[in-house]
Amino acid sequence: MSEPSAFPIAPLLPEVRATLATSSRLVLEAPPGAGKTTQVPLALLNEPWLAGRRIIVLEPRRLAARAAATFMAEALGEPVGATVGYRVRFETRTCADTRIEVVTEGILTRLLQDDPELTGIGAILFDEFHERALAADLGLALALDVQATLRPDLRLVLMSATLEGERLSRWFAAPRLSSAGRAFPVHIVHPPARTQEPLEQQLVRVVRQALAEHPGDVLVFLPGRREIARVRALLERALAASAAAVECVALHGDLSLAEQALALAPAAPGMRRVVLSTNLAESSLTLPGIRVVVDSGLARELRFDPGSGFSRLETVTISQAAADQRAGRAGRIAPGVAYRLWPQSRRLEAARMPQMLQAELSGLALELAAWGVTGAVDGLRWLDPPPPGALAQARELLRTLGALDLDGRITALGRRMLELGAPPRLAAAVLAAPPERHALVADLLAVLEARSPLRGEAAGSDDLRLRLTALHAWRDRGGAGMPVPADGAALAAIEQAAKGWRRRLGARGAASGIPDSHALGELLAPAFPDRIARRDDHDPRRYTLANGRGARLAERSALAGEAWLVVTELKPAPGDSLILQAVPLDPQVLEERHAGRFTHVRTARWHAERATVEAFEERRFGAIVLARRNVPVAADDARAALLDAVRERGLELLPWDEAAMRLRRRVAALRAWMPELGLPQMSDAALLDGLETWLAPRLAGHTRLGTLAGADLLQALDALLDPQQRRALGTHAPEAIRVPSGQTRRLDYGERADEEGPVLAVKLQELFGLTATPRVAAGRIPVTLHLLSPAGRPIQVTRDLEGFWRRTYPEVKKELKGRYPRHPWPDDPLTAAPTHRAKPRGA
Known part of the structure; x- marks a missing residue:
């Protein structure tokens, strides 16, 4: 067994001990193979501050946890489960005297929840923290809470080969120590794939090339167990034909303990090895003899699947940090080479996304x-x-x-x-x-x-x-x-x-035989109450889920004809989701065991064809309607249904009149011209968002939108303005203005009034004596004048009335005086009396 001094991290261990003697936190960076996983816990075992308490080491993987505990136990000359033990899912190897305990998954969280004071525990080491597992992030948040409130003496250490050390050290408020390790140079090669060559064939070809050109063992990174099995079969067939002294060994989390031990052991004398591994071999594990890495660039990581409601393993492209860690495995004992089976031009994400940001969070x-x-x-x-x-x-x-x-x-x-x-x-x-x-x-x-x-x-x-x-x-x-x-x-x-x-x-024996048709549905209904589904009466492939959504069976579904299902996996789609996995359910089970989920609900809805509100009383399981009968429409029913109809179909469903639309355009224009007034937004989007505020009060007593009047909408909009805003609107965006003839003429606020200003259409003779163009919005916006002939036909469009009188009026007078002799055409319109009438006969 290797002495502690044989590990690259050995020179740093005194500083680790000294730091933790005075600080309760530490960030420790050390490259793969430096020995941090096994040597740091052993180095801390007899520290005075630990006072005989336990050290908890959190490992993200079961295989790494077992391997680390076994290595440390052997270093002490003891069996696993004595001074050093481990706890992983469904397996515990510890005793009352255990001082170092390597744990996985939610075991740390259980320790914290069961005993927040962490009695008998002096330190928690978060190994491979760069992987940002959800359990590690949660465990660290709870441990920090314990340290801040109950256990200021608790030591917390974050360890990894590829940490954002500076950022983490600042956030963690902790000293940062780094080990240079003892890595040899690794030459990176990107061998090109051949045309239409499958990845597995490329891997076999590159492995054979590596065995022929380089000494030592070869470590191949593949995403999962199935890919390992396929590549192993292809490779063993190819190697058998060449009679090479090479053995292929698999390494993944589903292996038995004996198989795992075989993968971690050195090759027999005279034999070379090809280790086909998942990302288990990126870190924590020691693989002897590796001089070459062949990296597929893929890994299988947990991703939340909204269709199933669980986090599932998906094949993803690795990060640059993971690629660097994988390559580093080739430089542990001598200069090495790493073959990367992706184009050199491809840019990888810098680091792995925290599982917290992509996992299902119910746990x-x-x-x-x-x-x-x-x-x-x-x-x-x-x-x-x-x-x-x-x-x-x-x-x-x-x-x-x-x-x-x-x-x-x-x-x-x-x-x-x-x-x-x-x-x-x-x-x-x-x-x-x-x-x-x-x-x-x-x-x-x-x-x-x-x-x-x-x-x-x-x-x-x-x-x-x-x-x-x-x-x-x-x-x-x-x-x-x-x-x-x-x-x-x-x-x-x-x-x-x-x-x-x-x-x-505590089950006695194992289940066997073909499960009863509805047994699984009965067992799974409490797990998926929101996905209990009933077949549509009019479409045998369509189902309504208890959460109100729709789902469909595939064309050749094995579940066709089932009236009720418990859906365990869905593929989301814009319309109805696709049912990927389900089991039949006996509805009698719902009556007997889920009676509390049945409800009697009064509901109302808008009937588009009849343009009215209908009310029903329904018996439901969740959102699944089991029975329905018509009932009289109540006022509250009608109001809610009418509002829902407007939300769904838009404001055009309402009986707008010109007065209400004119008010909206005036408000929109003045909001643009004088934003300091703080007028309310009356756009379609804003009114739809605020239906409860302005429209709902006007719906009292109505079961049809058609019984509303335009005046109701005008009053509803006007109520959005306070008195001061109402006065400002009348002053700065008036409906009409008085012209020199003494008449009041309406201003037209068109769709583009906020940009072009309002329009005043007026007969030319009514403006005699007016020199300046009228303005609104406290003089900021000129009115666009549509000057009309005595017959009301357009003569000129202008925003410069003074210029019109000076430059254009003489020509207009010459052209129109003969056509309209009974109307005044003075030589000087600025001194003439304005009028909206023709000259009296004989004048």
């Missing part, structure tokens, strides 16, 4: 409620806070499941869900199931959290029962005579998870 929301955070999360310190929209959506789901009350406080059911350790939806299913069904529930949990094991034509089936049938057949027959084509390795991984759930639930 986080439940943890926060248990911590006492029911509203804004500002009371906790977050490097990246939960998105408010996603958090609100998560809390609404928890209320639907019964985990939170209306005020956002955790319920007794919510606490039981937390203790179970399953996602909230699935925890709700477990807690609603009778004990005799726990074996089947365990299978459901394992199947829903995994990728589909089905293959061939069955792979696209939307009937969840097929996955349970495949699992039970594999379990009952040992893989022989499978009734449904499925991947045995995938089923084995699902079975391992199911065993863990059976132990946790």
Whole structure:
């Protein structure tokens, strides 16, 4: 076993100890292979401030947690579970004397929730913090809260190879230490793909090239287990033909402990290795003998799938930080080479997006409620806070499941869900199931959290029962005579998870056989109360969900003909979503076990063809209407339905008259000319947003919009103006002005009045004696004059009346005097008397 001094981080350990002796926080940067994961906890074990308490090391992956604990235990010459142990999902190796405990996933959160004082714990080390796992961000926020209020002596250390160290150090208010490590240069190569060459074929070709041109073992990064299996088969076939002394080894999270140990062990003498790994090998794990890295540039990461309501693994392009970490694996023991199977011109994202910003947050929301955070999360310190929209959506789901009350406080059911350790939806299913069904529930949990094991034509089936049938057949027959084509390795991984759930639930034995047609629907209804669906009476492929949305079955659905479904997975679409996975449901189960979700609702709606409001009394399950009868329309019913009709169809549904539209145009113009007056917005968008304010009071007694009058709308709009604004409108954007003839003429505020000013159409003779163009808006805006002949026909359009009299009037007089001899045409219009009449006969 290596001595501590053999690790590159060894020179930094005294400074780590000295820093934590005086500071309760530390940011530690060290490259892959420096030894931070195993050497830092061991170096702190006997520090005086620790006083015999435990060190918790948070690892993002189970395999890394087991490997780190095993390595440290062997360094102490002890078995795992003595001084050093670990706790991962469904597996614990610790004892009363354990001092270093490596944990994963939500285990740290459970420790914090169960004992906020963290009795017996002196330090928490967040390893690989750059991965920004949701559990790590939550654990850190809670740990900081504990440190600030209950345990100022608690040490918190953030460790990683690729941290934004300076930013993190400032936010964390902590010293920052960096280890240079001991890395050798790595030559980066971007081998071009051949025309139409699949990625897996390119990987095999590049691996063979690497084995031929470079010494040492080869580490190949692939996104997941299936890709590893396919590449391994292709590579072993190619290597067998060349009789090379090379073995292919897989490394991923679904391997047994023995298989994992084999992957982490050195190659036999005279044998070279190709390790086909997921992103597990990016960091934390020590792989001996690696001199070459072949990187597909892909990884499988958790992403929230709104269709299923769960976070699922998706294949994504890695970040630049991950690419650098992967390449660094080739330079651990000697100069190496890294082949990157993407164009050199491609630019990767600098760092991985925090899981907090892209995950489903119902589990986080439940943890926060248990911590006492029911509203804004500002009371906790977050490097990246939960998105408010996603958090609100998560809390609404928890209320639907019964985990939170209306005020956002955790319920007794919510606490039981937390203790179970399953996602909230699935925890709700477990807690609603009778004990005799726990074996089947365990299978459901394992199947829903995994990728589909089905293959061939069955792979696209939307009937969840097929996955349970495949699992039970594999379990009952040992893989022989499978009734449904499925991947045995995938089923084995699902079975391992199911065993863990059976132990946790205390189930005796495993479920077998073909599940009863409606058994799964009965078990899943408490988990997906919002996605219980009823078939449309007029369209057999369309369903209405309890949340009010629509969904459709695929053309060749295995669920065709089912009247009720529990939908576990949807593909969102602009119209109806597509049902990707569901199980049938006996509606009698809803009557017997979900009676509280049935309601009697009085509702009203706008009937477009009849242009009136109709009222109904409905019996519903959620938003699913089960029965309906007509009832008389009440005043409140009508008002709400009429407002909804206007929102849906627009303001053109209202009986506007010219007076109301003129008021809107005047207000819009004056808002543009004199914004300091603060006039209300009367655009279509603003009026639609404010229907409750201006329109609703005018709808009293109406069941039809047609019974409204234009005067009602005018009064409704006028009520939006206060007295001072009303006076300002009359002064600065008047409806009409008095002209020199003594007559009052209306101003026309057109659609572009805010830009072009109002228009005054007036006979020329009525303006005799007027030298300056009339203005509005406190003189800021000139009126556009449409000068008319005595017959009311346009003569001239001008905003410069003085210039018209001087330059244009003589020509107009010469042309029109003979045509209109009974009307005055003075030589000097500025001194003539204005008139709107013709000269008397004989004058």
